[in-house]
Amino acid sequence: MDRKPLGENDDHNIYLGDSSHPPSPPLEMMPEGYYPRKPEHMSPSDSSANWGQPYMHAQQQLSPYYVQSALYPNQIHYAYHPNANWYPAAVPSMMPSMGPYYGHQPSRPGLPPPNMAPYQSLDSRGSLSSYSSSDTFGSSSNRRHGGRKQRRGSRHGGGSSPNRGWYRFDENSTLYQMKGRIVEIAKDRDGSKFIQRRLRVADVSEMQIPFDEALNNIEELWDDVYGNYILQGMLEFGTDDMRDKIGKRIIDGDLVSLATKVYGCRLIQKALDTLDREAVANIVASVKGKVWLLVHHHNGNHVIQKSVTKINEFVQADRDQEDNATTSLLLSSLDIIIDEVASNIKDLSIHPYGCRVVQRLIEHCSGPQMTNVLDGISLEGLYSTLINHEYGNYVIQRVLAYGRPSDKEAVFETIITNNNILKLSKQKHSSNVVEMMLTYGNAEQHQRFIEEMLNCFCVDQNYASKSAVVSMAEDNYANYVLKTALDVLEEGPQREKMFSMLLSSLEDLEKSPFAKQIVLRVKAYAQDTNCE
Numbered sequence: 001m002d003r004k005p006l007g008e009n010d011d012h013n014i015y016l017g018d019s020s021h022p023p024s025p026p027l028e029m030m031p032e033g034y035y036p037r038k039p040e041h042m043s044p045s046d047s048s049a050n051w052g053q054p055y056m057h058a059q060q061q062l063s064p065y066y067v068q069s070a071l072y073p074n075q076i077h078y079a080y081h082p083n084a085n086w087y088p089a090a091v092p093s094m095m096p097s098m099g100p101y102y103g104h105q106p107s108r109p110g111l112p113p114p115n116m117a118p119y120q121s122l123d124s125r126g127s128l129s130s131y132s133s134s135d136t137f138g139s140s141s142n143r144r145h146g147g148r149k150q151r152r153g154s155r156h157g158g159g160s161s162p163n164r165g166w167y168r169f170d171e172n173s174t175l176y177q178m179k180g181r182i183v184e185i186a187k188d189r190d191g192s193k194f195i196q197r198r199l200r201v202a203d204v205s206e207m208q209i210p211f212d213e214a215l216n217n218i219e220e221l222w223d224d225v226y227g228n229y230i231l232q233g234m235l236e237f238g239t240d241d242m243r244d245k246i247g248k249r250i251i252d253g254d255l256v257s258l259a260t261k262v263y264g265c266r267l268i269q270k271a272l273d274t275l276d277r278e279a280v281a282n283i284v285a286s287v288k289g290k291v292w293l294l295v296h297h298h299n300g301n302h303v304i305q306k307s308v309t310k311i312n313e314f315v316q317a318d319r320d321q322e323d324n325a326t327t328s329l330l331l332s333s334l335d336i337i338i339d340e341v342a343s344n345i346k347d348l349s350i351h352p353y354g355c356r357v358v359q360r361l362i363e364h365c366s367g368p369q370m371t372n373v374l375d376g377i378s379l380e381g382l383y384s385t386l387i388n389h390e391y392g393n394y395v396i397q398r399v400l401a402y403g404r405p406s407d408k409e410a411v412f413e414t415i416i417t418n419n420n421i422l423k424l425s426k427q428k429h430s431s432n433v434v435e436m437m438l439t440y441g442n443a444e445q446h447q448r449f450i451e452e453m454l455n456c457f458c459v460d461q462n463y464a465s466k467s468a469v470v471s472m473a474e475d476n477y478a479n480y481v482l483k484t485a486l487d488v489l490e491e492g493p494q495r496e497k498m499f500s501m502l503l504s505s506l507e508d509l510e511k512s513p514f515a516k517q518i519v520l521r522v523k524a525y526a527q528d529t530n531c532e
Contacts, residue, residue, distance in 0.1 A: 169190055169191065169193075169194035173194065173198075174198065174202075174206060175195065175198050175202060175206050175207070175209045175210055176206060176209065178195075178209075178210075179209050179213075180213075182195070182209065182210045182213040182214060182230075183213055183214065183217045183220060183221065183227070186210070186214065186221060186224075186226065186227045186230045187220075187221070187224050187226055187227045188226065189226050191226070192226035192227065192229050192230060195210055195230050195233070196229055196230065196233045199230075199233040199234065199236075199237045199238075200233075200237055204239060207234070207237070207238060207239075207242075210230060210234070211234055211238065211242050214227075214230055214231060214234065215245060215246070215249065218231065218246070218249050218253075219253065222250075222258060222263070222264055222267050223258065223261040223262070223263045223264040223267075224263065225263060228263040228264070228266060228267050231246060231267055231270075232266070232267060232270040234246060235267075235270050235271055235273075235274040235275075236270065236274055240276075243271075243274055243275055243276075243279075244275075244279065246271065247271055247275045247279045247282075247283070248279075250267070250268060250271055250283065251279075251282055251283060251286055255268070255283065255286050255287065256286075256287060256290045256293065256294065256300075259287070259294055259297075259299065259300045259303040260294070260297050260299050260300045261299060262299060264299075265299040265300060265302050265303050268283070268303050268306075269302060269303060269306045271283065272303075272306050272307060272310045273306075273310065277314050277326045277329075277330060278326060278329065280307075280310055280311065280314070280330070281311070281326075281329045281330050281332075281333040282333075283307070284307045284311060284333040284334065284336065284337070285332075285333040285336060287303075287304070287307075287336070287337075288336045291304065291336065291337050291340040291341065292340055292344065295341070295348060295351075295353060295354050295357050296351065296353060296354065297353070298353060301353040301354070301356055301357060304337060304357050305356055305357055305360045307334075307337065308334065308337060308357070308360045308361055308364055308365070309360060309364055311330045311331075311333065311334045312334070312364035312365060312366075313364075314326075314327070314330055315327055315330055315331065331369070334365075334369065335369070337357075337361075338361065338365070338369050338372055338373065339372075341354075341357060341358065341361060341373070342372050342373055342375075342376040343376075345358065345373070345376035345377055345380060345382070346380050346382060346385075349377070349382060349386055349389075349391070349392050349395045350385075350386070350389050350390075350391055350392045351391065352391055354391075355391040355392065355394055355395055358373070358395050358398075359394055359395060359398045361373045362374070362395070362398040362399060362402050362403065363398060363401075363402055374399065374403055374404060374407055377395070377399065377407075378407060378410060383396065383410055383411055383414045384414050387411075387414065387415070387424065387429075387430045387433050388424065388427050388429045388430035388433075389429060390429060393429040393430060393432055393433050396411060396433050396436075397432060397433060397436045399411060400433070400436045400437055400439075400440045400441075401436065401440055408437075408440065408441065409445075411433070411437060412437055412441060412445050412449075415433070415434060415437055415449075416448065416449065416452050419452070419456055421434070421449065421452050421453060421456065421468070422453075422456055422458060422468045422471065422472065422478070425472055425475070425477065425478040425481040425482075426472070426475050426477055426478045427477065428477055431477040431478060431480060431481055434481050435480060435481055435484045437449070438481070438484045438485055438487075438488050439484065439488070441488075443490075446488055446489070446490075447494070449485070450485060450489060450494045450498070451494065453468055453469055453472070453485065453498075454467075454468075454469065454494065454497055454498060454501070456468035458471050467501050467505070469482065469498055469501045469502060470501060470502065470505045470508070470509070473502065473509055473512070473514075473515045473518045474508075474509065474512040474514060474515050475514060476514045479514045479515060479517070479518060482518060483517060483518065483521075485498075486498070486521060499522060499525045499526075502518065502522045503522055503525075503526060506519065506522060506523075509522070
């Protein structure tokens with residue numbers, strides 16, 4: 001059935017007389033199934049949840065009439081009609097044994113008397129709504145009838161707001177039935193889920209119904225807590241023409257402002273994932289001059305990261321094609337981001353959101369664009385600053401994993417200069433960089449690194465000299481560096497010397513809570529080599 005908001009569907013109105021009418025109306029006008037109001041001395045909360053609804057006003061609970069649903073026997077629909085004054089003594093013919101009533105009686109005259117007012121049922125949440133037995137809609141599918149479980153509407157307009165219609169979404173419902181109310185339903189939690197499910201299986205004609213209404217009200221939906229998922233679903237399952245129109249509305253609107261919204265940034269990311277190359281390039285080009293703002297924003301930085309990864313994905317796919325105009329358009333739009341990031345590389349590398357964008361550029365860019373980013377880091381002399389920074393260390397890790405050999409060598413020299421290995425290995429953030437250096441370094445760098453470890457000594461808290469290898473094994477951060485060194489260390493004199501140092505201090509290592517894994521490996525080595 002095609003449902004309408006309250007007051008717009010005459011087929012669901014029940015007509016009761018007001019106070020100026022005789023107490024006993026004509027039988028053909030009397031709604032069957034209505035029970036008289038409880039005696040005045042009884043409080044509505046004296047009975048079960050049928051009377052004591054938690055979210056109903058006192059005036060609504062004291063309503064003169066109520067009806068029990070045949071579809072949901074444990075749900076009571078209250079009659080909110082303050083002008084009605086029929087009481088048990090005035091209308092003795094209305095007995096509880098009478099059947100429920102769900103609309104106009106067949107014997108009712110064509111038009112009601114002019115002085116009779118329409119009735120609208122009151123559901124268990126305390127909100128007014130129309131009702132019909134033939135309707136497949138009702139309260140939320142997640143709601144428990146009879147007042148056992150209630151849910152208030154959210155401040156974002158989701159959930160089950162008393163100001164909205166009363167719908168049920170089941171497997172027999174389609175989007176055709178909701179024509180004219182797509183926006184309202186899309187902003188409801190259960191309604192949004194239902195539309196998303198239908199978009200997966202709907203044909204083009206059915207999908208066109210929510211698309212037309214959503215496109216005309218796109219600004220109302222694209223940052224709504226539930227409505228944004230409808231637009232994302234149309235981008236994913238809609239036709240190319242639907243995607244193009246949504247993408248054009250995003251570009252023509254205030255894209256930068258939308259990118260800073262919680263749900264708007266997700267819609268833009270979905271658009272970047274689903275639109276064609278030219279549309280993606282246009283979206284990225286529209287942030288020119290605003291990259292700094294978006295990178296520093298907790299929502300906007302995700303849009304910049306997605307732009308970097310998606311453009312490079314297209315570029316890699318089109319690598320074999322020569323003189324591709326679309327690829328040139330993509331690269332020129334990416335240059336907008338790279339130029340603004342490279343010119344502020346120092347500040348962005350130590351920013352909690354900016355470091356993410358720098359990492360994505362190092363991971364996915366290539367050629368001159370990669371060079372532009374890496375040169376910005378090396379020319380600023382940022383290696384020593386970033387190695388032990390809370391956020392900058394992640395940038396250095398990406399340089400070691402994806403950078404040029406010259407960049408890796410520069411980081412390596414920064415680590416081993418002035419016996420920094422032990423100091424950096426015992427610090428929380430820089431220890432991650434040292435581990436990454438061992439993982440991605442070459443054989444020559446490994447050899448120099450291990451030699452520095454073996455020849456380095458430190459003084460413990462008792463002013464006694466201790467090998468750096470043993471000291472690292474007992475440290476809560478450096479022990480991870482030592483384990484990585486043992487993994488990359490090849491058979492040879494250096495390996496034998498390192499295990500000999502650890503074996504000579506095995507008794508002390510067994511007392512350390514951080515050296516347990518090292519002790520197991522040392523014992524395994526001793527067993528394999530038949531050492532005492």
